[in-house]
Amino acid sequence: MAAPVPAFASRDPLSPGFWDERFEQAFTPWERGGVAQGLRKFVARTPGPLSALIPGCGSGHELACMMEASWDATAIDFSPAAVQIARAGVGQWAGRVVEADFFAYAPPRQLDLIYEQAFLCAMPPSMWPRIAARWAELLPSGGLLAGFFFFGESPKGPPFGIERAALDALLLPEFECIEDSEVADSLPVFAGKERWMVWRRR
Numbered sequence: 001m002a003a004p005v006p007a008f009a010s011r012d013p014l015s016p017g018f019w020d021e022r023f024e025q026a027f028t029p030w031e032r033g034g035v036a037q038g039l040r041k042f043v044a045r046t047p048g049p050l051s052a053l054i055p056g057c058g059s060g061h062e063l064a065c066m067m068e069a070s071w072d073a074t075a076i077d078f079s080p081a082a083v084q085i086a087r088a089g090v091g092q093w094a095g096r097v098v099e100a101d102f103f104a105y106a107p108p109r110q111l112d113l114i115y116e117q118a119f120l121c122a123m124p125p126s127m128w129p130r131i132a133a134r135w136a137e138l139l140p141s142g143g144l145l146a147g148f149f150f151f152g153e154s155p156k157g158p159p160f161g162i163e164r165a166a167l168d169a170l171l172l173p174e175f176e177c178i179e180d181s182e183v184a185d186s187l188p189v190f191a192g193k194e195r196w197m198v199w200r201r202r
């Protein structure tokens with residue numbers, strides 16, 4: 001039987017407090033406790049090192065995976081609780097975890113890649129155009145938006161699923177899709193509904 005959902009004071013996923021509460025009470029169904037195969041394989045086969053940003057990093061395991069491949073990566077999150085957990089978990093890379101709001105954060109260097117994992121779906125559909133616009137703003141032509149996208153209708157998120165046509169409408173004006181594949185190691189909350197995708201900035 002699934003564990004009962006704790007009573008939370010914050011219902012607004014646009015507020016850092018919403019995420020703080022969930023991290024503090026260890027109610028984190030999106031937490032993999034490691035790195036997804038799709039990212040591991042991508043890092044291994046991509047000529048690097050790349051300059052990468054992980055927005056909404058949560059516990060940030062992906063940062064260590066990228067840094068171990070000599071990438072120049074930064075993980076950001078606007079939840080102080082998430083930042084604390086990430087810094088404690090990534091060991092020598094703790095200095096690469098920054099408390100910042102994705103919409104305000106200015107990377108110190110030109111990015112080659114933005115990593116997406118349970119960030120778009122953490123926000124309601126009304127925010128998606130802003131996220132896509134910021135992705136496009138932060139990436140130069142040829143830059144990559146890579147990661148996992150959560151599909152389907154789930155109006156009571158997070159996670160908020162997106163329909164494929166809606167994702168295309170959001171991204172195709174500024175990106176082309178260059179990889180789209182099934183995911184074998186999804187967490188239960190995303191199983192059968194997520195795909196590994198790479199989008200290249202036009």
Ligand SMILES: C[S@@+](CC[C@H](N)C(=O)[O-])C[C@H]1O[C@@H](n2cnc3c(N)ncnc32)[C@H](O)[C@@H]1O
Nearest residue numbers: 019056057058077078079082101102117118122
């Ligand atoms: C569903 S969790 C996913 C965490 C991580 N990406 C993972 O897959 O384990 C969403 C994360 O995005 C963060 N977040 C939401 N809005 C944000 C924003 N505007 N700027 C930075 N982080 C944000 C939350 O604090 C939370 O850690």
